[in-house]
Amino acid sequence: MNILKDHINLFTLVAALVILVATLSMSSSLFKAMRESKADGELYGGKDHSYDGIGEFLNNIPMGWVVSFLVFIVWGLWYIFMGYPMSSYSQIGEYNKELAAYNKNFEAKWQNLKDKDLEQMGQGIFLVQCSQCHGLEATGLNNTARNLAKWGKEAGIEEVIAQGSVGLGYQAGEMPPMGLNAEDSKAVASYVMADISALHHTKYPKLVQKGQTIFQSTCASCHGADGKGQAGMAADLTHYGTPALLQEVLDKGKKGHIGEMPSFAYRHFSPTQVKALATYIQSLQGDE
Amino acid sequence: MFTFLEKNPFFFTLAFVVAFAVAGVVEILPNFFKSARPIEGLKPYTILETAGRQVYINEGCYNCHSQLIRPFQAEVQRYGAYSLSGEYAYDRPFLWGSRRIGPDLHRVGDVRTTAWHEKHMLDPTSVVPGSIMPAYKHLFKKDADFNTAFAEAYTQKEVFNVPYDKPGGVQLGDMQKAKKLFLEEAKGIVDHMQDPEIKAALKEGRVKEIVALIAYLNSLGQGRIEAPKASAKGQ
Numbered sequence: 001m002n003i004l005k006d007h008i009n010l011f012t013l014v015a016a017l018v019i020l021v022a023t024l025s026m027s028s029s030l031f032k033a034m035r036e037s038k039a040d041g042e043l044y045g046g047k048d049h050s051y052d053g054i055g056e057f058l059n060n061i062p063m064g065w066v067v068s069f070l071v072f073i074v075w076g077l078w079y080i081f082m083g084y085p086m087s088s089y090s091q092i093g094e095y096n097k098e099l100a101a102y103n104k105n106f107e108a109k110w111q112n113l114k115d116k117d118l119e120q121m122g123q124g125i126f127l128v129q130c131s132q133c134h135g136l137e138a139t140g141l142n143n144t145a146r147n148l149a150k151w152g153k154e155a156g157i158e159e160v161i162a163q164g165s166v167g168l169g170y171q172a173g174e175m176p177p178m179g180l181n182a183e184d185s186k187a188v189a190s191y192v193m194a195d196i197s198a199l200h201h202t203k204y205p206k207l208v209q210k211g212q213t214i215f216q217s218t219c220a221s222c223h224g225a226d227g228k229g230q231a232g233m234a235a236d237l238t239h240y241g242t243p244a245l246l247q248e249v250l251d252k253g254k255k256g257h258i259g260e261m262p263s264f265a266y267r268h269f270s271p272t273q274v275k276a277l278a279t280y281i282q283s284l285q286g287d288e
Numbered sequence: 289m290f291t292f293l294e295k296n297p298f299f300f301t302l303a304f305v306v307a308f309a310v311a312g313v314v315e316i317l318p319n320f321f322k323s324a325r326p327i328e329g330l331k332p333y334t335i336l337e338t339a340g341r342q343v344y345i346n347e348g349c350y351n352c353h354s355q356l357i358r359p360f361q362a363e364v365q366r367y368g369a370y371s372l373s374g375e376y377a378y379d380r381p382f383l384w385g386s387r388r389i390g391p392d393l394h395r396v397g398d399v400r401t402t403a404w405h406e407k408h409m410l411d412p413t414s415v416v417p418g419s420i421m422p423a424y425k426h427l428f429k430k431d432a433d434f435n436t437a438f439a440e441a442y443t444q445k446e447v448f449n450v451p452y453d454k455p456g457g458v459q460l461g462d463m464q465k466a467k468k469l470f471l472e473e474a475k476g477i478v479d480h481m482q483d484p485e486i487k488a489a490l491k492e493g494r495v496k497e498i499v500a501l502i503a504y505l506n507s508l509g510q511g512r513i514e515a516p517k518a519s520a521k522g523q
Contacts, residue, residue, distance in 0.1 A: 095359035095370065102361050128366055132416055133404055141415060144407065260401045260480070266368055266510055267399070 110272045115279060122280025125273055129264070138284050143258060149284040152241035154203060157189035158182075165235075167256035168248065172222045172234045180218070187211035188219065196227035197240040199282075243271070243278040250274065327374030331512050332441075332450045332458050333504070335466050336473040336495070339437035340504025343497045344383065347424065354385035355394040355508070368395035368509070375512070378450050390421060397509035402480035405502045427498040428483060434495070438466050474499050477506075 135141030191211025194202040227237035253263035
């Protein structure tokens with residue numbers, strides 16, 4: 001009797017039994033009626049009203065039936081002209097409804113997400129949308145794509161200073177390798193992270209002063225003294241490590257030194273999702 | 289007038305069915321015709337993409353991959369805007385698939401690159417750990433079948449009136465011209481690939497199946513059509 005352990009099976013069998021019993025009792029009562037029932041009732045129009053000796057019973061419409069019939073007609077009119085969605089059902093309409101409900105549901109939740117939640121959300125999006133190229137660990141999958149554990153942090157800036165950068169289509173064109181020594185580029189990175197980027201946080205606060213000097217002499221010619229990139233001349237470094245830069249890369253795509261990243265504009269990530277992704281990427285503290 | 293029908297239940301039923309079917313024809317069919325029209329801006333498959341499509345069919349990709357994104361939040365989030373009927377107007381046969389063992393591919397051209405496809409086809413687990421897709425190394429060896437692809441595209445044009453050779457549209461031309469276009473397009477793909485053998489083969493005028501397949505996969509998505517304006521703003 002293993003099959004009955006599943007309560008759905010049990011319900012089904014019980015229901016089948018009930019239907020069987022009801023069917024049998026109903027048909028037996030009908031058979032009985034065929035054998036035994038006599039026609040009785042009031043004759044319509046008395047004895048005179050008969051055709052070839054066949055009379056007719058009075059057969060008044062039951063009141064309940066009349067009422068329900070009329071109610072049904074009224075309901076039918078209402079349904080046809082008002083109740084039925086005249087725009088008619090469509091899957092797309094249902095989708096839009098679903099979307100609205102979904103957004104409403106999450107709006108309140110997204111208003112004040114904690115960093116931890118953003119990180120988790122970002123990781124979820126990352127695994128589905130990005131991990132095929134950037135790898136599950138976001139370390140770039142053996143140089144298939146950018147190592148995001150460094151991207152948006154000091155190490156990322158050092159990498160760019162060492163290798164140059166290309167692909168986001170700024171007027172200044174390709175950024176060549178700058179040829180700074182490791183110490184200097186670390187200093188520049190810490191200065192950008194601490195004073196220019198909106199993150200305003202660096203791991204090496206001691207180097208900021210030195211970085212500022214080098215930045216003004218080496219980088220400011222393209223990125224501007226304030227690091228804002230001189231209105232599209234070069235990358236706006238105030239965005240570095242923030243959702244704004246991520247949004248830019250997602251929208252434009254990037255054809256860089258490693259390979260090509262297609263534009264993800266078509267995925268229509270919401271600002272919250274981009275923020276979540278950026279938070280997740282920031283949370284990856286890569287190998288320095 | 290209808291006494292005949294009233295006396296013959298069978299014919300009455302028949303007449304009833306016919307009358308009822310008229311409603312269906314009047315109400316439903318026009319909508320079918322309307323929604324099956326090619327969506328505005330839809331481009332037919334180029335000759336190389338047609339060859340790639342045939343590779344896709346030969347290899348039975350549709351057994352594990354669908355090409356139909358349903359209008360549900362979860363699907364749109366993952367695969368991109370939902371599919372519209374008009375996008376399949378030039379798909380003969382359609383490749384909707386019936387199950388997803390791998391992901392849906394209807395918008396795969398938007399978010400994958402040639403280089404990625406090359407790695408993935410050579411060794412799927414190198415880019416998607418845990419993938420159960422087999423490696424398709426033989427596609428790097430076999431040549432794409434230009435003649436069949438041309439015959440296919442030509443049939444689409446002649447029999448089904450698919451708009452090839454329209455000004456500003458996808459060109460097909462005669463066999464020589466098509467071959468030229470085929471090789472040109474293949475070059476655009478091969479330039480982004482790494483395999484030296486494929487590059488060498490192209491120099492000799494031979495296009496490998498993998499190149500055609502990648503061209504086809506790249507065409508799935510925005511390449512064929514502008515993004516639907518009212519597409520889901522994924523939240």
